[in-house]
Amino acid sequence: MDTVQPVVLTIDGLQILLDALRQRGYRVVGPAVRDQAIIYDDIVSIDDLPRGWTDKQDGGHYRLIRRDDEALFGYAVGPQSWKKFLHPPLLRLWSAGHGAEGVRVKTEPYPDERFAFIGVRSCELHAIAIQDKVFLGGANVDPHYQARRQGAFIVAVNCGQSGGTCFCVSMNAGPKAESGFDLALTEILDADGHLFVVEAGTETGRIVLAELPHRTATKKDLGAAESVVAQTAATMGREMRSDDVHELLLRNLQHSRWEDVAKRCLTCGNCTMVCPTCFCTSVEDSSNLAGTETSRSRRWDSCFTMDFSYLHGGSVRASTRSRYRQWMTHKLSTWFDQFGTSGCVGCGRCITWCPVGIDITEEVRAIRESEPQ
Amino acid sequence: MEGLERIVREHPFFAGLEEGFLNLVCGCAKNVRFEAGQYLFHEGEPADNFYLIRHGRIALELTAPGRGAIVFQTLAEGEIVGVSWVIPPYRWTYDARALDLVRAVAIDAACLRQKCEADHDLGYEMMKRFLPVLVQRLQATRLQILDVYGVPS
């Protein structure tokens, strides 16, 4: 099959890809512009994509601005991540009927829809792999995550543009998509036209690709694709030395920097909502008025909330200081002890979407530099 | 007073006490006994003695209006009762009641205070032994105040 090697698609070819996936029964979701941000939603055509848009990101700053070309993927990442679909923000777990015949508890059926994700960045591939470890890799498996994850078709995109807060290079999470995808595209927009160099990562990917009108990628195409990635890697908005963070934070749990960041942090929890790996949830039980139907739902939660750690009449982590410390040390340090990897992929969302622009790369640097060399 | 010396020397509070000091202490000491239910002393009374418990248990109590007598500590064999004799105004700040038959050595406080004034080395030796008891009781009391088993409000 000639799609073992990278091929080239035109924009029309990309539309045919979307159609082919829909025809195969996938629910196709991808980036779209909504409310002045690029989010993930159901898409049908190329026109639904953020053609000609780019994003300007910095600490506490996100703006969409028009590009001077028609690139489809010429931006970094927005406030949403694929966990919106794989680990939904609100989910019914079970319902129960209470009557004369007794109590009957019914698990909410798992969905059988299969997702096709269009435009997944390398950092997001790593984030998905990290959540795979959390939900599928331990003694317990989350069947809700599993149902949504298995059968998902992933079309990755190699970033042609790094974001103002990106540091995937520091976290060894990009910008090139290495694995975890069915197809990976690199968008090339130059004098010769608007093309996509596409490589297949799985057998399913190869099969789908083979059905699309394509030509084999030339050395020139591959060279162009490589320079796109190299250019992105060279223009990261942030950087963070990551080889020593696990121990650095564990030995500085009483550092004064935590007080310092606590003065700025609003505990709004934005970072946990936009972070592609944050997975904490809570549950809520409800009942109808007659008490004949009860149910339990699961929803996203954040370690920044006051009652996240509620115990015996109060919270274990009552201060802002302790809650910020929990989030950052979990993300960058104790995640290793729990799951064997960092919890951070360097996507920069927490920096962009923090209303006061707290930057974890800066916080780590401050702690590291305060230590005697 | 050979028997008394042996008893005082063997009591954990005075373990390792040098012979000379032992004699000084014993000069103020005498054997006492209390029947179960008998009070060793009451709150407000002069703190005339402190006691080395040889046998039996003692309850330390405070009485509050409407609450009756509340026991806040029990002490047993090997421990000592009474620290108020060390500092003015030398008055007991609680009641002490024997829970069982108690055999103890009562050490005359005024006698011992006088000897400590005369011989500061003896005085220092006594303080070195008292302070750990006070510190332990303080730490234990702090835990009690925290009311760790209490219902959170």
Next chain:
Amino acid sequence: MDPMTPHVARVRRKRRDAADVWTLELEIEDGNLRQRFAFTPGQFNMLTVFGVGEVPISLSGDAAEPGSLIHTVRAVGAVSGALTRLASGAAVGLRGPFGAGWPMDEATGRDVVILAGGLGLAPLRPALYQLIATRGRYGKIVVLYGARSPNDILFHSELAAWRRRLDVDIQVTVDHAASSWNGHVGVVTTLIPRADFDPLHAIALVCGPEVMMRFAIATLRDVGLSEESIYLSMERNMKCAIGFCGHCQFGTVFVCRDGPVFRHDRVRSLLAIKEI
């Protein structure tokens, strides 16, 4: 079976142990499933009051009799309060058992110190049942139990019965008492130096309020127990008990899954940090 969906159990019996503490005996409605809920001492179940919520409750009964699942509950909030108000025959949701329990095998051949404070005696009772049932395997068995006041002493008659056995040393103390109390008064740490066990060959199982456990462990260390000989049961907010909701994290560990029982050396540095 979906791990977040509860099974239906019925309240077979309930008994009041103290002012706000009840012991509930539950039975899985579906008789075919009962053996699936066999547990080891130190584990817990998640109990659901339908329409109200779900909380982790220690299993406090005999692990050798898993058909009747005994739990001791203190009414401190909406769900636990509702649990204690359930009538006999009422339905509850049950998931479990969860967690790493007491290291019973580690106790073989050693003196065993059971150090309990307040409600902490509940998750230790299954350990005691097992120790007593196989008494010959262990050296001295010493129970050091601290409660708030004589009215708060749990499992009173059982403790008295065990004491009468003569081969189990039961010491009970209260923080304060009326003068009618003829027993020990003082914090539970005061029982440790006087207790009869060999610190070099003992294992200690500790459960109670965290502050009490810190002080008790310090005293156990002072009398010569090593860090590797002391086990404690931690408690944290739990929403799932299966390592997914994130609420029970305690530094590097998940209390629901890596605990609730931990060997002291594993959590020593964490216990010392405020608000971790």
